[in-house]
Amino acid sequence: MELTLLESCLLGSLIFCFLIQLYFSLFVHLKLAFFPVEPISETAAKPLSVVICARNEVDNLRNYLPSVLEQNHPDFEVIVVNDRSWDGTRQLLEEFAKQYKRLKIVTISEGEKFIAGKKFAVTMGIKAASNDWLVFTDADCVPASANWLLGMQQSEDPKVEIVLGYSPYLKRRGILNALIRFETFFTAVNYLSYAVKGMPYMGVGRNMAYKKTLFFKNKGFAAHMHIPSGDDDLFVNANAHSRNTEIRINKESQVWSEPNTSFGTYLRQKKRHFGAGKLYKGKHKFILSCQIIFQFLFYAFFTALLFFKATLYPALGILFVSIAIRCFIYPRILKRLNYSDLRWCFPILDILLFIFLVFNGILSIFVKKVKWK
Template identity: 35%
Template sequence: MLNIIFYVFIGVVVLQMVYYLGVYGKFAFAKPLSITTKRLPVSVIVCAKNDAENIKQLIPLLAAQNYPDFELVLIDNASSDDTLDIFEEFEKQYPNLVRLVKVENNEAFWGSKKYALTLGIKAARKDYLLFIDAKCMPNSTEWIAHMSSQFTMSKTIVLGYAAYEKKKNSFLNKIIRYDSVLTATQYFAWARAGKPFNGNGRNLAYKKDEFFKVNGYINHIKVHMGEDSLFINEVATNKNTSICYTPESFTYRESRKSFKEWVKEKRKKTFTASFFKSADQLQIKAFYLSQLSFIVLAIVLAALQFNWMFLVPVIIVRYIAGWVTMAQSAARLHEKDAVYWYPVIEIILIFTQLYVNFTNLFSKPTHWK
């Protein structure tokens, strides 16, 4: 029986190696990205709800972008604070740049971000759309230029990296940023493998035609979240999707301040992923189950005193493959310190995800407000 458990353990490790080296390595060990500046017409979409303090910082940074042809589509999603007033002030300050969309609560789409974004997208006058969250900041004045550089005649979707700001002496911050690196590695790598399945609305671009081809969010309009992930999962293909991972193209937002807030966010992401295509759900679950099985089987084999001369080398090889791959990916995304505690953080993430999966069985996470 002990030998059978070990053989299963070997199979799990092989599956992990396939993920880390065979799939995630397509991004981690990829060549540096080449940038060719284009002059495509771009509408930058900002959807805000009660984000008065954040947009005071964001809009001037967007207005200062070094790009020849863009507009700012500012969407106020029925805010109850000063968001609309501040947007109106920016509209007066940048009359040739800002296009303001005022959204009132609709009984059929009460507080729905998808409804608000749809109105904003319809109001956009440019052919290419670039999305950033109201709580985010672009990493440079070249953000639009770098993200739009990856558009071609066939590549009409560009996936970008949305990071969290670093906090000194915060282990939680390292966990959150490693989780962000892992998520980005997954959707970047699968896109490079020709099977894109996910994206992050805090840094995402696509041609407006892609939105109208599928009637926008209509196929998942009743899911009150996932305006980015579910849309990309539906429309992205190996022919129309590109990625951008230059430092100038990154966006940043403040990190979650507590473990509880972070878990709440993970619950939303996990719930959204339950509406992905079956094949995409399968590959996500297979990776997570292989991670959980690796930890559990390693503990069982060690507890039952399986021959350490066989067990230890397998564990070491697996950790080297995972650590090297994620370290390379983190370096590419300027998150090197996020992987220093890789084995510990990985275990925390595995059991946090187990808690999230269990909790989501009994209650749905709250949607965007």
């Protein structure tokens, strides 16, 4: 059956979008599926400092801080920055300090003259650190094993200044939890895959590490102190490159985190991340924009082709091939990144995530004000 000019253009556009998607899947993300996972070293090379910022986190600190303080590493300290808390965080930390000699408390009081926000708290924690190698996590995070710090310790390669770890969310009931974990998965697939490819562009503060000397050499967060978020991804975006960055995805070196339990708080979190993304380097913004734009166009052209009898089956065939390829690649990575249970509903979550990202992008245009707790 001969196609009209409109049908040919729509079908050609669908094929082009499919090929763009194929590039990201086969030549970027597939690298992570076969990335060699090194075993955790049983010995520590150098001392390190863990930095945790806490604002009204008394319950999370009570539940999770001991697992950080009791890590299987011979020479480390844990710095907790109490950022203007009023919920009993100070009293809890003082009790922990009597039991754990590795704990160092930094207190930021309400009313002090400073730029409020997490970046200031992180900076205070870094200044208090006794060691050059800094490992970062959050108060609502729990290490996957007692060997977490051994897995995130400084590389033997002196050129490595940044280590990007991985932090999955804990499984809870409900579709929101599945969506949050799936979105976190794809974010991790992206930044870890591009780091393997030699173009690191972000990391997550729940599990990453870098040198204190690197922080001060590049003036810390000075370039983006006015942005509420970005203490993790913007710092990596500005300072990471192919020669100074490694990834660590061994299951023992991962850190589990408590997910949001309401759609509103999740949207606010993603809004903060979206705001930071606007300050990424141009090449990174271009690549990330291409991924979402061409995925949107793929579905848009596919929907349009359904209204033409001549292109119905070709369009369905391309969609089937696209889903088949994605179902071959991403469930493998889901298993590697501790989200095996999501493999069975991958196609549905894939579509739901796309809808959410489009919705969040539109919402971010109109909602401007964000803050850290």
